[in-house]
Amino acid sequence: MAVFRNSGVLSPHYTPVRLIHREREMELLKKNLEKTIHNIHQTYPAVLQIQGGVGAGKTTLSLKAGRWLEDEGRRNGLPIRHIYVNLRMFSGGRVPIYRYIVRMVSEDIYSPSLSAGELLNNLIRYLGKTSTYALMIFDEVDHHVRQSMDNSLIYDFTRLPELAGGSTVNILGSIFISREGEFRKYLGRTELSSLGAHIIHLQPYNSRQVYDILYARAAEAFHEGAISDDILEFVAEKTASPPINGDIRFGLDVLLYAGTIAESSGRRHVGLEDVRKVIAGLGAVVESQWIEELKVDEVIALKALTRLLKYSGKPTASLEDIRRMCDVVAEEMGVYKLSNLRKVLQSLEMLGVIYRDGSGGLGVRDIDLASLERYLERFV
Ligand SMILES: Nc1ncnc2c1ncn2[C@@H]1O[C@H](COP(=O)(O)OP(=O)(O)O)[C@@H](O)[C@H]1O
Ligand SMILES: [Mg+2]
Known part of the structure; x- marks a missing residue:
């Protein structure tokens, strides 16, 4: 009998029906x-902020709210769509992001020669012309502002009417999601005032809530009796305590990988030892200072x-092999290919994540490869 x-x-891609403890x-x-919706002709789009730690439910909450607004629109005869943009998937400034947004809405208003301003204008005009409405959701705003040193995206989406020459725009609002709200430090007074005071804070889950x-x-994922209450309590306790601080994804990962270990060893139950093993490996990755700060290029590399090291069983891989594998990974993640692999590898070397041996081969420093690979699955 299988465990699962x-x-x-x-x-991490499964959306639960209910967000428990976030009602x-x-x-709000x-x-x-x-x-x-009720002030559809108001001049100023809503500006909302969601703030909370990793795995606090920010992305899920905002996506559910976005879908809810679409349903509300349907009930009110308004075509609304939410446009979700994970800013972590982009490096640099606004242009690649606006290209992505515009292409999601319609290929007709996209051209590679357009500037950020032109792309945004096209978006606004298109929405107006087709009488459709959009809700923007920008995720990982801290990360974006820190790595690009550029706050013009926030500026743009908080000052839309001005950009549109004072007329109303069919963008109903923007939700900015961040971890610590740190991005506000990078904003001038004008952007700050336009960002509004609506901040929804997601407090870290305590162990009872994680449980x-x-x-x-677990009730949906495992066969009855495959995982005990004691184990769930143990995982919940670990997940709620530092350094994990209530990151639900950690708890879910532990359940998934511990279950996989049990299943592949032909057992019907998840054992405490399976769980301990996974927690030790994943915990070390989470504790590393650099992991959450990786840029998209670094994640790809x-x-x-x-993956190369795991397949080959060798301590290092060559630049050429890495380059080829990067293309595969980029395609899987649905992002553009790396343009400057050497530079990306250098920065990983500087972070102390990877090292170079005498003959130019590259290896990963003291970290469990399987755990690292599992953790990197988050960045998709
Ligand atoms: N209150 C909750 N109820 C059920 N699942 C949750 C809850 N909060 C978080 N999760 C789950 O935890 C994972 C991480 O949530 P996510 O929204 O991605 O967090 P964040 O964006 O804050 O890092 C997702 O798989 C999500 O389904
Ligand atoms: Mg998120």
Whole structure:
């Protein structure tokens, strides 16, 4: 008998039906979004901020709210779509991001020669012409502002009417998601004032709350009796404590990989030892200072290198092999190919993540490859 009923439920891409212990925040978000429908002709789009630690449910909450607003629009005869942009997937300034947004809306208004301003104008005009409305969701804003040193995206989306010469725009609002709200430090007074005071804070989950969330997921993912309550409590406790601080994804990863270990060893139950093993490996990766700060190019290169080393069983891989694997990884992640691999590898070397041997081969420093690979799965 297998351990899992449906392991996909533990994947980071699975959206749970209910966000347990976030009911209040969801209501607050809905209330703010609802206003945008009832004041459809208002000049100023809503500006909302969601703030909270890794795995606090920010992305899931905002996506659910975005879908809810689309449904509300349908009930009110308004075609609304939410446009979700994970800024972590882009390096540099606004242009690649606006290209992505515009192409998501319509290929007709895209051309590679357009500037950021022109792309944004096209977007606004297109929405107006087709009488459709958009809700923008910008995720990982801190990361974007820090790596690009550029706050013009926030400026643009908080000052849309001005950009449109004072007329109303069909962008109902923008949600800015960040971890620490650190991006506000990079903003001038004008952007700050336009960013508004609507901040929805997601407090870290305590161990009881983590338990409730993991329990609900485990009930769907595992066969009855495959995982015990004691184990779930143990994982919940670890997930709620530092350095994990309530990152639900960590708890889900632990359940998934511990279950996989149990299943591949032909057992029917997840053992405490399976869980301990996974926690030790993943914990070390999470504790490393650099992992959460990786830029998209670095994630691609590191994923490629990790995979090569795992397949070959050798300590290092060559630049050429890494380059080829990077193309594969970039395609899987749905992002553009790396343009300057050497530079990316240099920066990983400087971070102390990888090293170079005498003959130019590249290896990963003291870190469990399987755990690193699992962790990097988050960045998709
Ligand atoms: N309250 C919750 N109830 C159920 N699942 C949750 C809850 N909060 C987070 N999760 C799950 O944890 C994972 C991480 O959530 P996510 O929204 O990506 O966090 P963040 O964007 O804050 O890092 C997702 O798989 C999500 O489904
Ligand atoms: Mg997120």
